[in-house]
Amino acid sequence: MSTTDKKCRACGETKPVAAFGRDRSRKDGREPRCKACRSAQHAATYVRKGYPASRPEHRKHKPGRHYGSLMLVERIEGSGEPRALFRCDCGNVKALQINNVARGVTTNCADRVNHPDPRRKDELTYDGAHNRVKAQRGSASDHLCRCGNQAEQWAYNHADFKQRADTEGREKGRPYSINPDHYLPMCRSCHARFDNTHRQLVGGKLSPVGVAYWIMIHRADMVSA
Numbered sequence: 032m033s034t035t036d037k038k039c040r041a042c043g044e045t046k047p048v049a050a051f052g053r054d055r056s057r058k059d060g061r062e063p064r065c066k067a068c069r070s071a072q073h074a075a076t077y078v079r080k081g082y083p084a085s086r087p088e089h090r091k092h093k094p095g096r097h098y099g100s101l102m103l104v105e106r107i108e109g110s111g112e113p114r115a116l117f118r119c120d121c122g123n124v125k126a127l128q129i130n131n132v133a134r135g136v137t138t139n140c141a142d143r144v145n146h147p148d149p150r151r152k153d154e155l156t157y158d159g160a161h162n163r164v165k166a167q168r169g170s171a172s173d174h175l176c177r178c179g180n181q182a183e184q185w186a187y188n189h190a191d192f193k194q195r196a197d198t199e200g201r202e203k204g205r206p207y208s209i210n211p212d213h214y215l216p217m218c219r220s221c222h223a224r225f226d227n228t229h230r231q232l233v234g235g236k237l238s239p240v241g242v243a244y245w246i247m248i249h250r251a252d253m254v255s256a
Contacts, residue, residue: 037061041068098132100139121145155209157202160195161185164211174216182216189229189238 038045040063051061052069062069092115096103100120106129107114113129119140131137139146144166147155155163164185165171176182187194191208208214217225229238 039063039065039068041065041072092129092133099135101127101132101137103129103132119145155195156200157197157205157207160207160209161214163209164214167211168214171216176216176218176221178218178221180218183218184216184222185214186217186222186225188213188215189233192237194237 035048036045037048037051037059039051042065044065046065048059048061050065050067051063052066053060054062057063064072092103092106092113094103094105094115098117101117104116104118104124107116107126114126115129115132116124117127117132117140118124119142121140121142123140123142123145125140127137127140144163168185171182171185174182187207189206191210191213193210194206194208194213196206197203232238
């Protein structure tokens with residue numbers, strides 16, 4: 032064996048001295064194990080920091096755990112940021128970042144039909160209010176109009192004390208409600224006659240008859256509330 036070669040104490044192979052790491056405490060100035068054997072042993076004995084806590088059976092965030100209105104259903108493996116499927120109290124299931132849910136940054140599934148954004152509560156427009164009605168109560172065509180025909184549209188009953196009206200856009204001045212309970216399923220012709228009659232009688236104001244009727248049919252709900 033030449034002076035340019037060295038035998039590895041671990042694998043027993045004779046390799047160039049360049050394959051051995053430097054060690055000034057040794058007579059030949061090289062480590063007794065080659066770099067490959069040293070790396071292999073290091074990889075075999077290396078324990079990732081925090082490994083016991085990261086094993087599935089020791090995870091802090093497990094399926095079934097509740098975080099306010101969210102319940103962890105199943106973790107999503109293989110994602111960079113820890114993610115999981117969460118079931119919201121409203122019934123929706125959505126993939127969310129676990130850390131954001133645990134810290135309270137994410138508090139629900141963010142479905143704006145069931146969880147309106149408080150920052151945009153006062154910005155719901157005429158069209159947005161009708162979309163909310165459809166999202167919560169389904170399509171008007173699933174109901175019958177008061178004339179007996181199939182309904183086609185949701186009509187505002189002009190009975191909400193908190194009714195609104197857009198100040199701009201194509202629906203400017205038209206009254207509407209952000210409460211889906213203040214809408215009736217109607218066919219197009221009945222809807223047009225209903226709005227025209229209300230406009231001729233009271234203009235853009237509340238309909239006393241509509242208010243009285245709405246209070247009557249919702250009296251049980253109002254008492255229980």
